[in-house]
Amino acid sequence: MKRLFPILAVLTALLLVFALYQALVVAPTERTMGDVQRIFYYHVPSAWTAFLLFLVNLVASVVYLVKRNPIADALAVVSAEVGVVFCTVVLVTGPIWARPVWGIWWTWDIRLTSTLVLWLIYVSYLMLRRFSDSAQTPVLAAALAIFGALDVPLVYFSIWYFRTQHPQPVIGGGGSIDPRMLRVLMINWMAFLCFAFLMCWSRYRLETLHREVEEAEALETLLDVR
Amino acid sequence: MNSLWPITVATLNKDVRLEWRSKDAINSMLFFSLLVVVIFSFSFDPLAEESRHIVGGLIWVAFLFAAVVALNQTWARELRNQVLDAYRVSPAPANALFLAKAVGNFLFVSLLELLMTPLFIIFYNLRPLGPAWQLVPIAALGTWALVVNGTFFAAISLRTRSREIMLPLLLFPISIPAIIGMVEATTVLLTGESSARFWIVLLLTYDVVFTTACLALFEAILHAE
Numbered sequence: 001m002k003r004l005f006p007i008l009a010v011l012t013a014l015l016l017v018f019a020l021y022q023a024l025v026v027a028p029t030e031r032t033m034g035d036v037q038r039i040f041y042y043h044v045p046s047a048w049t050a051f052l053l054f055l056v057n058l059v060a061s062v063v064y065l066v067k068r069n070p071i072a073d074a075l076a077v078v079s080a081e082v083g084v085v086f087c088t089v090v091l092v093t094g095p096i097w098a099r100p101v102w103g104i105w106w107t108w109d110i111r112l113t114s115t116l117v118l119w120l121i122y123v124s125y126l127m128l129r130r131f132s133d134s135a136q137t138p139v140l141a142a143a144l145a146i147f148g149a150l151d152v153p154l155v156y157f158s159i160w161y162f163r164t165q166h167p168q169p170v171i172g173g174g175g176s177i178d179p180r181m182l183r184v185l186m187i188n189w190m191a192f193l194c195f196a197f198l199m200c201w202s203r204y205r206l207e208t209l210h211r212e213v214e215e216a217e218a219l220e221t222l223l224d225v226r
Numbered sequence: 227m228n229s230l231w232p233i234t235v236a237t238l239n240k241d242v243r244l245e246w247r248s249k250d251a252i253n254s255m256l257f258f259s260l261l262v263v264v265i266f267s268f269s270f271d272p273l274a275e276e277s278r279h280i281v282g283g284l285i286w287v288a289f290l291f292a293a294v295v296a297l298n299q300t301w302a303r304e305l306r307n308q309v310l311d312a313y314r315v316s317p318a319p320a321n322a323l324f325l326a327k328a329v330g331n332f333l334f335v336s337l338l339e340l341l342m343t344p345l346f347i348i349f350y351n352l353r354p355l356g357p358a359w360q361l362v363p364i365a366a367l368g369t370w371a372l373v374v375n376g377t378f379f380a381a382i383s384l385r386t387r388s389r390e391i392m393l394p395l396l397l398f399p400i401s402i403p404a405i406i407g408m409v410e411a412t413t414v415l416l417t418g419e420s421s422a423r424f425w426i427v428l429l430l431t432y433d434v435v436f437t438t439a440c441l442a443l444f445e446a447i448l449h450a451e
Contacts, residue, residue: 120399132386139450140382143443147400154403162406
């Protein structure tokens with residue numbers, strides 16, 4: 001298993017370079033937006049990866065609450081952390097693209113706002129994990145993760161109705177996408193998924209090591225007291 | 227299950243009596259929201275016609291912050307003399323304790339709203355242009371939305387370091403849909419521009435979803451070790 005990690009790391013690096021070349025050179029230039037549209041190949045795959053990781057977090061949390069399996073809890077931490085990183089990438093690349101195209105950095109539109117709220121929910125999840133360093137943390141965090149997931153559809157509907165009440169800038173929704181662009185998008189998504197998997201893997205190893213150290217320390221204290 | 231209601235009523239009774247004698251939570255909430263009313267009045271012209279569009283948000287922000295003050299005290303009282311530990315080892319259903327606490331907080335925050343609303347009306351010269359009676363279901367549903375999750379998250383933040391600050395950090399992100407619902411429903415009624423029906427349905431859905439979730443998960447939280 002340990003030997004597999006560097007091999008996968010090299011493969012991911014190669015795939016990322018190939019995806020970068022595809023996005024910057026091979027993909028056709030968008031007619032109205034120009035080259036700035038190429039940020040799309042980072043923005044969208046990051047968003048999909050983040051949502052996938054949040055889904056993993058939910059499943060792991062439910063599994064933990066039912067089975068009390070420490071591996072599920074470790075997976076929940078890892079997926080939430082890496083998910084927040086990718087969600088941050090989405091929230092940063094979005095305004096960079098929006099400024100030249102829409103003329104504003106940010107608009108309180110449904111997709112932007114709900115992604116921001118999702119990010120807030122998972123940051124609060126990570127804060128909870130950080131602020132409660134005890135044996136109870138996994139249960140508390142798992143409960144919060146389920147609350148967060150239940151909240152997502154409600155957030156979406158409330159903002160959808162809230163914002164359709166008001167005028168908003170027109171967003172390039174709908175329409176069709178050039179098949180070449182779609183291909184590049186998919187290559188980038190594959191690269192990002194491999195990268196996310198790699199990050200999750202190394203973070204998972206770190207988490208298990210961390211737990212082993214904690215256990216050893218606890219054991220040592222017990223022996224000392226005796 | 228048949229012991230759920232007697233224990234809920236007994237715990238609620240105890241909490242209400244404690245609050246009635248000390249008036250800790252209600253006094254701090256009242257003074258806190260009064261401060262919010264006064265301080266916010268400096269940030270815009272409170273008597274202008276346009277302030278109608280802002281006041282809905284302002285009222286609920288004041289109540290939200292004030293509710294956090296009460297919610298933080300919910301469980302702290304049970305930590306003294308290890309009451310919560312005693313409850314944990316007793317055969318009493320966990321949900322009875324949760325319901326009693328949530329209903330207690332609901333009563334306290336509702337009382338706060340009842341006392342503060344006239345003050346808002348006077349200070350901001352409010353006159354609802356929509357059907358004003360709808361404010362009652364909106365306030366009830368909105369308050370329950372804040373309080374049910376607030377009670378639950380207060381139980382979570384009880385186990386963390388710096389628990390006073392942890393509660394709003396957990397509660398506010400999850401409460402965003404409920405806050406949008408309350409604020410928009412109130413604004414719609416004040417301005418009389420459109421119907422508040424969607425927001426009432428949203429708040430009702432929020433309440434049902436999260437009350438169910440709280441009741442399903444509270445036992446795990448109480449016994450988390």
